[in-house]
Amino acid sequence: MKILLVEDDHALSTALSEALRDAGLLVETSASGSEADFLVRTERYDAVILDLGLPDGDGTRWLAQWRDDAIDVPVLVLTARERWSDKAAGFSAGADDYVTKPFETAEVLFRLRALVRRSHGHAHPVLSCGDLAYDTHTGSVTLAGRPITLTAQESRLLAYLMHAAPRIVSRTELSEHVYDRDHEPDSNVIDVQISRLRRKLGSGHIETLRGQGYRVTAAETTS
Known part of the structure; x- marks a missing residue:
């Protein structure tokens, strides 16, 4: 997932972005509203964490x-403002959730993952497709109940x-949401990583549709 x-606050931004990256998220940062505005209008993000007290x-x-x-x-609003009127202003402007400072990083992560999950139409924290399951809270993957070890990039x-x-999902969409905008993948990187996933999950779980992209299917594991 790609987060802005x-x-x-440089120290806070650095600490939080590192924690989110450690949790497997792709994070880009901005220190001003104008820069964030440009990025949101030119890049595709799965969610935005937005401080209210910006310099501009x-x-x-x-x-x-x-x-x-x-x-x-x-959009998850992150701010030191605790008054209900400030929270109401954030929600009225279009915020989806609100966390006040100081905060526990784990809470931000849980709320962020829930926002992304619900934006894709999923209520349950464990996403399932046939016998393949992905736990959005832990990032763990199981196949027919067996844990599957993936690299960080394969997991994303x-x-x-x-x-x-x-x-x-088209190749372009995958590139925009899974890879850093400053390190776009070579033409065959996605194909290589899809091939590696298929070796670990079985060839029937990820379908290639020529000229369209990829999708996860509900193929069952055969013994």
Whole structure:
């Protein structure tokens, strides 16, 4: 999952982005509303973590502009403002959830994952497709109940496909949501990683649709 963290406190931004990356998320950062506005309009993110006290304007102003322009990316507001009126302003501007500082990183992570999951239409924290299951809380993958070990990149790739299932995901969409914008994959990297996933999961679990992309299918494991 590709996340934009908008926070002008450098120490906090660094600590939180490192924690989210350690949890398997792809994180990009911004220290101002104007930069975040540019990124949200030119890049595709699965969620945005938005501080309200930005140096170039209140975060609610930027958020309201995104919503007015039909930018529907899930937004988790992160701020030191604890008054209900401030929270109400954030929700009224279009926020999906709200966390006040100081916070537990685990809470931010749980809320963020829930936002992303619900934005794809999934209520349960464990995404299942046939006998393949992905736990959005832990990032663990099981096949017919057996744990499957994946690399960090393989896990991000499978996680996005599982969130999108049964929709077909194009190569372009995978590139935008699974890989850093400064390190776009070579033409065959996605194919190589899909092949590796198939070796670990079985060839029937990830389908290639020529000219369209990939999707996870509900193939069952055979003994």
